[in-house]
Amino acid sequence: MTDGVTYNPVMPGELDRRWSSQAAQMSALMKSLSSAPIGGLPSVAVGPARTFLASWEKIALQAKTSSEVYADELRETGVSYENLDAEVARRMAALGGGAG
Amino acid sequence: MTTTINIPAVIDPVDRPEGDPAGSESLATSLLSGAVRLTEFSEEALLLAESKWYWAGKAAEAYGDHAKNFAQRHQPMGETLKRVARGVDVFADQLRTLQSDHTTISSDITSYHRERADLITDVNLAGEVAEAEIAALQERARALTNRRAGITTDITDLQRRVTENEQFLVQLFTGADTAAEASSPTGGISALALGAIGRKPSAADGPKAMNAWWNSLTEAERDALIAAYPDQLGSADGLPASARDAANRLRLDADLAELEMKERDGTLLPEEKQRLANARATRTALEHADGYVVPGTDDRPGGQLWLYDPDAFGGDGRVAIAVGDLDTADDVSVQVPGIRTEMDDAPGGVDEATRLYESARFNGDGSSVATMFWLGYDTPAGDLLEWGEVPSEDRAADGGARLAAAVDGLRASRAHDPAHMTAIGHSYGSTTTSYAATDHGLAVDDIALIGSPGTGPADHASDFSVGADHVYDGRNSRDFVAFLGDEGWVRKDQFFDTGLGMDPSSEDFGAHRFQAESPQRGWGPNFDDHSRYYDRDSESLYNLGRIVDGHGDDTNSASQSYDPWWGDPIDPEWDRDPTSQVPGQSQTGLAP
Numbered sequence: 219m220t221d222g223v224t225y226n227p228v229m230p231g232e233l234d235r236r237w238s239s240q241a242a243q244m245s246a247l248m249k250s251l252s253s254a255p256i257g258g259l260p261s262v263a264v265g266p267a268r269t270f271l272a273s274w275e276k277i278a279l280q281a282k283t284s285s286e287v288y289a290d291e292l293r294e295t296g297v298s299y300e301n302l303d304a305e306v307a308r309r310m311a312a313l314g315g316g317a318g
Numbered sequence: 319m320t321t322t323i324n325i326p327a328v329i330d331p332v333d334r335p336e337g338d339p340a341g342s343e344s345l346a347t348s349l350l351s352g353a354v355r356l357t358e359f360s361e362e363a364l365l366l367a368e369s370k371w372y373w374a375g376k377a378a379e380a381y382g383d384h385a386k387n388f389a390q391r392h393q394p395m396g397e398t399l400k401r402v403a404r405g406v407d408v409f410a411d412q413l414r415t416l417q418s419d420h421t422t423i424s425s426d427i428t429s430y431h432r433e434r435a436d437l438i439t440d441v442n443l444a445g446e447v448a449e450a451e452i453a454a455l456q457e458r459a460r461a462l463t464n465r466r467a468g469i470t471t472d473i474t475d476l477q478r479r480v481t482e483n484e485q486f487l488v489q490l491f492t493g494a495d496t497a498a499e500a501s502s503p504t505g506g507i508s509a510l511a512l513g514a515i516g517r518k519p520s521a522a523d524g525p526k527a528m529n530a531w532w533n534s535l536t537e538a539e540r541d542a543l544i545a546a547y548p549d550q551l552g553s554a555d556g557l558p559a560s561a562r563d564a565a566n567r568l569r570l571d572a573d574l575a576e577l578e579m580k581e582r583d584g585t586l587l588p589e590e591k592q593r594l595a596n597a598r599a600t601r602t603a604l605e606h607a608d609g610y611v612v613p614g615t616d617d618r619p620g621g622q623l624w625l626y627d628p629d630a631f632g633g634d635g636r637v638a639i640a641v642g643d644l645d646t647a648d649d650v651s652v653q654v655p656g657i658r659t660e661m662d663d664a665p666g667g668v669d670e671a672t673r674l675y676e677s678a679r680f681n682g683d684g685s686s687v688a689t690m691f692w693l694g695y696d697t698p699a700g701d702l703l704e705w706g707e708v709p710s711e712d713r714a715a716d717g718g719a720r721l722a723a724a725v726d727g728l729r730a731s732r733a734h735d736p737a738h739m740t741a742i743g744h745s746y747g748s749t750t751t752s753y754a755a756t757d758h759g760l761a762v763d764d765i766a767l768i769g770s771p772g773t774g775p776a777d778h779a780s781d782f783s784v785g786a787d788h789v790y791d792g793r794n795s796r797d798f799v800a801f802l803g804d805e806g807w808v809r810k811d812q813f814f815d816t817g818l819g820m821d822p823s824s825e826d827f828g829a830h831r832f833q834a835e836s837p838q839r840g841w842g843p844n845f846d847d848h849s850r851y852y853d854r855d856s857e858s859l860y861n862l863g864r865i866v867d868g869h870g871d872d873t874n875s876a877s878q879s880y881d882p883w884w885g886d887p888i889d890p891e892w893d894r895d896p897t898s899q900v901p902g903q904s905q906t907g908l909a910p
Binding site for chain 1: 335336337338339340341342343344345348349351352355356358359362363366369371372373374375376377378381385388392395399402410484487488491492494495496497500
């Protein structure tokens with residue numbers, strides 16, 4: 219149950235921008251993990267380190283993808299609200315001179 | 319007759335511990351920066367889940383719930399990655415130590431082989447020799463055999479430590495390489511650390527219990543704990559200074575990495591600005607301690623970050639940095655600063671500690687020394703000389719309890735190898751030190767008060783825990799603040815709302831007063847002379863160095879001030895000509 223609907227058209231742009239920036243952050247994290255220097259480790263730890271880094275790259279990739287999905291969905295949500303608004307406006311306009 | 323001399327076998331060379339400490343540290347730095355990025359990511363995700371000001375309704379709620387859940391799942395990940403980064407750092411540190419130990423052992427082996435070859439040569443050259451010579455050869459063979467046994471033990475020990483260190487690293491990676499582990503609150507914490515932290519006593523059990531717990535741990539458990547729980551270990555009284563230092567440096571590095579990245583990204587929160595300033599001041603102060611080389615010598619004592627708590631006291635913070643090794647030094651001093659000292663004053667405090675270190679060594683008996691700038695209490699923000707701003711003694715009373723606890727911690731950390739310890743309180747810090755010594759049994763051997771506005775609860779030096787014979791006072795005759803203490807019948811704190819108790823330089827108080835005049839002193843009472851007690855090549859620093867070195871009975875005495883019934887208090891030091899760089903009086907080091 220909510221107190222109704224409030225929608226500010228600034229929402230999609232603002233959230234899209236910030237979630238896209240989140241995705242970029244995770245992209246940078248992936249890059250830094252893939253180039254993380256493991257040359258200083260003893261040979262016994264190199265394999266586990268590679269697995270570890272690969273796993274965290276995957277985590278970063280999933281976070282990046284999720285951020286992009288949020289950005290896309292919110293952009294779409296904005297479009298949906300605008301479409302609904304336009305549709306309702308059309309219907310109101312279509313009421314014609316008989317009403318009121 | 320044939321005599322047999324048993325020559326011990328050769329020792330096989332030992333493999334150098336594999337890996338490169340600097341390279342491993344690069345990995346740690348890279349992981350730490352990734353951890354910071356992840357932390358920022360989850361914080362921003364949480365903010366993005368709250369979109370109420372521009373969007374409300376069922377759709378907004380559904381989005382908010384989903385995004386919040388997403389943010390919360392990612393929240394522990396930054397911490398997990400940070401723990402792994404710290405662990406790699408700890409591994410690198412230990413690897414450096416192990417490689418250095420390996421070099422020592424290799425050199426021992428070389429020298430063993432040289433002596434062994436010499437013995438074989440001498441045995442082969444010996445034909446018909448006297449019994450005494452045979453006995454000497456046999457004795458050399460026996461000594462060599464013992465030597466071999468010692469080196470073999472060292473090798474076994476080294477190999478065990480290398481294996482433990484490598485296992486620790488492997489467990490670090492394998493303990494955080496799944497999504498479930500990454501988002502677990504214990505991700506990146508090794509089983510060793512989890513087991514050991516469960517046995518950790520609480521602070522209320524006291525520093526002796528803490529020390530006993532630490533001593534019961536293996537080296538591998540200690541490393542794992544430092545990597546996993548630096549916040550809990552960095553200020554744990556009773557732990558060796560080296561352990562606290564390692565934990566606090568990890569915390570400092572993590573703070574700097576996180577906050578400086580946030581600053582670059584423009585996401586630093588207002589409340590984080592002070593924390594960053596405190597971390598930067600600590601870094602600078604630590605650099606001063608680490609990089610300090612005693613002028614004119616090769617002596618590089620190194621620094622220790624004994625306390626790092628940048629959020630304490632509403633953001634004023636707590637910090638303590640030592641010059642020298644608190645775990646092994648024969649003589650240890652704790653310098654307690656005064657009013658309005660905050661973390662950004664730490665570099666200056668450490669510089670004073672370096673000068674004190676130099677003085678104690680230069681005029682000392684050859685003993686090792688560590689001097690610590692200790693800002694472990696909440697110093698008042700008022701002004702001792704401003705009407706209405708004179709601080710109460712509450713902070714000194716609270717600080718006294720904290721100082722005594724800190725010293726108890728230092729004592730407990732080396733119960734079997736006690737240092738000669740000195741507490742030095744400057745300005746309001748002398749009042750704090752007085753509280754510690756009067757109300758909390760401050761467990762030092764000697765106490766020196768400099769530029770004191772009063773001794774708080776103590777009316778006489780004999781009220782101090784160390785006894786009157788071990789209480790020293792340095793007062794520059796022009797130091798305005800030192801005028802504030804009570805002398806004679808006039809109780810300044812009661813009548814004029816100034817001062818914080820007895821003047822410790824007065825004959826009524828009964829402490830040993832030492833010379834502390836400065837050639838730069840003003841013509842009359844002033845504030846500058848309040849800050850000259852740690853000046854290089856000064857009378858004060860000379861005498862403080864002697865006290866720290868355990869020779870307080872051999873300082874240069876000054877006559878105590880007194881209050882004749884017919885006039886104002888008289889300071890006999892007022893008319894004495896001050897000295898500087900005079901051997902045995904005010905020279906505190908070699909010319910730079």
